[in-house]
């Protein structure tokens with residue numbers, strides 16, 4: 001069987017990542033395992049392998065039209081708090097690849113129908129040879145420290161009372177460090193230096209790769225960017241507002257700084 005593109009007849013048992021319109025099929029709040037015929041679903045429009053888990057294939061099945069039982073279709077976020085983190089990671093891959101298939105059916109160069117490549121996760125145009133890969137959008141997270149405070153902001157996407165560290169997309173031709181410094185200055189008007197890499201996390205909403213940095217405050221007063229940041233401020237580690245969960249990179253970075261402050265006391 002081809003590693004990536006295949007037909008249902010090739011598969012006996014697998015973990016199934018069934019995706020439709022940005023939602024994942026989680027009939028028992030878990031990724032279903034078994035043979036396709038057990039599930040009573042119609043044949044998917046696209047089928048390919050996205051990985052393996054414990055020697056079993058992990059397959060992506062994509063539908064364009066929503067199927068029945070809407071409560072079985074959930075955001076991949078539902079797996080973020082799953083005790084085994086690999087399910088969120090595989091779901092992230094499935095969601096991003098499903099979106100890639102959906103948005104690359106035709107060649108961006110000559111307009112012909114694209115084909116799924118059998119040996120790698122890519123789409124190939126049989127007419128002109130143009131090849132595309134799933135899009136990944138690099139995004140920096142910056143946790144800024146000033147004395148014994150951390151800068152947290154509430155973006156216009158967050159409910160009142162919920163704060164996080166700053167985030168922004170990397171622009172073409174920019175290093176991660178340049179993007180971090182620029183985003184901080186744009187979003188809150190503050191200058192930072194001494195960036196230290198914290199870690200990374202794929203974030204499939206829809207195709208970000210989060211890369212975190214700790215930074216030290218240098219100068220400037222907080223001035224929130226209109227239409228982007230609703231409020232921002234310096235928070236002491238024992239007086240934090242509601243922050244992202246520990247499964248997210250931003251949540252981990254805030255908690256790491258909190259521990260650093262505790263150690264220093």
Ligand SMILES: [Zn+2]
Pocket residue numbers: 107108109110111112125126127128129130
């Ligand atoms: Zn083409």
